[in-house]
Amino acid sequence: MNLKSIRTGKGLSVPKLVELSGISRRTIQDIEKRGDCLVSNAIKLADALEVTLDELCRTKDEKAGE
Template identity: 80%
Template sequence: MNLKVIRTGKGLSVPQLVELTGLSRRTLQDIEKRGDCLVSNAIIIADVLGVTLDELCKEKAED
């Protein structure tokens, strides 16, 4: 899960992402720490960040 990389690349803090997604701070922190989440949450996050699910969820950037 590339949430932290994408979030920080867009200049967003966790509290800002909480506000934009409506997800709890704990949920977002757990996703960043564990690297997995519900598909429904991933869709919300990807929409807010303006990325695809593939970009959000893929393990490693392709060369």
């Protein structure tokens, strides 16, 4: 999961992402720590960050294996 790198790359704080996505601060912090989440949350985050689910969820290693 590329959440933290995408979020910071766009200059967004966790509180701003909470506002944009409607997902709680704790949940966002847990996702950034664990690296996985519910698909419904991934969709909300991808929409808020204006990226695809693929960009949000796949690592470079996973993309290389295609």
